[in-house]
Amino acid sequence: MSTRFLAGALLALSLSCAQAQTFSFGLWGDMPYKKAGDDSKIPALLKSINQSDIAFSIYDGDIKDGSSKCTDDIYESALGMFGQMKNPVVYVPGDNEWTDCHRLNNGGYDGLERLAHLRKTMFPTAASLGQRQMPLAHQGQPGEKFVENTYFSHRGIMFVTLNVPGSNNNKIVDEKDCANKSARTPQQCEASNAEYLERDAANVSWMQQAFKAAKAKKARGLVLVIQADPGFDLPETEDADESQAPRVSGYRNFIDSVVQETEQFPGQVLLVHGDTHFFKMDKPLYSPTKLLANLTRLQTFGSPQIHWVRVTVEPKNASVFTIQPVIVKQ
Secondary structure, X not given: OOHHHHHHHHHHHHHHHOOOOOEEEEEEXXXXXXXXXXXXXXXXXXXXXXXXXXXXXXXXXXXXXXXXXXXXXXXXXXXXXXXXXXXXXXXXXXXXXXHHHHEHHHOOOOHHHHHXXXXXXXXXXXXXXXXXXXXXXXXXXXOOOOOOOEEEXXXXXXXXXXXXXXXXXXXXXXXXXXXXXXXXOHHHHHHHHHHHHHHHHHHHHHHXXXXXXXXXXXXXXXXXXXXXXXXXXXXXXXXXXXXXXHHHHHHHHHHHHHHHHHHOXXXXXXXXXXXXXXXXXXXXXXXXXXXXXXXXXXXXXXXXXXXXXXXXXXXXXXXXXXXXXXXXXX
């Protein structure tokens, strides 16, 4: 990490000086999808978030729908949307804006080229997006690998955002998967799998650093935000556990690491993701018989449900996080 980014990391962590104070933050993502007619609904959503008392919000990926072209203007449009937010916004990449850009109906782009463009465009500085910005600790420098992975501390709570997108985390399982409705070459698929392995290792390392920092600071809670639905709801039958299926195999190493870190963390963990487009909160089992009691999964709204989620943090309470879906009237 460069000196400038290390300074940003220390400043981000110093925000935790005001310990044990109640505050709220917002969560939203998977919008707007033009084909669903979401554009006309976004002003009401932004107004609702801006008029709330939240300290900041986190957008958990997918700035466009999955069947539209990955042209440069979609990133600029997203920056324009985030620029309308009066408070800081932390952006998490989704699969629609890079992983899936290889699809023919997305324009047949090289997904890794789109990822490089995303890193350069959406993370120009060490600060968050939004009209009022806040410093973030980044795993990489602007425009370079893993700049999108961040963490920061706010009033004694650690926040971690990671590039874990839908579409199996950019892992390609076989030749059929590589060629399906795609402009990819076999060489590009090999490069994608190499990218997946490198980023997955980086994601786990960054998450482990954040947990270590949270424990050192005696944080009461940690919020981990990704875009992908990693398959918590896939059924387990007598014959097979679908959560171990090849189509979600790109998440297994990461989720196993989340479980290991959560087991050793004395506070509460809130795991946030989008991708599935409907609100849900639960405590998913991580084995057939055992509950990971201090982990709560929160799945956020998505197109065509243009709503957001408000989370109130009360560090002195045992549960730490109180979750409220905010329904935006159109």
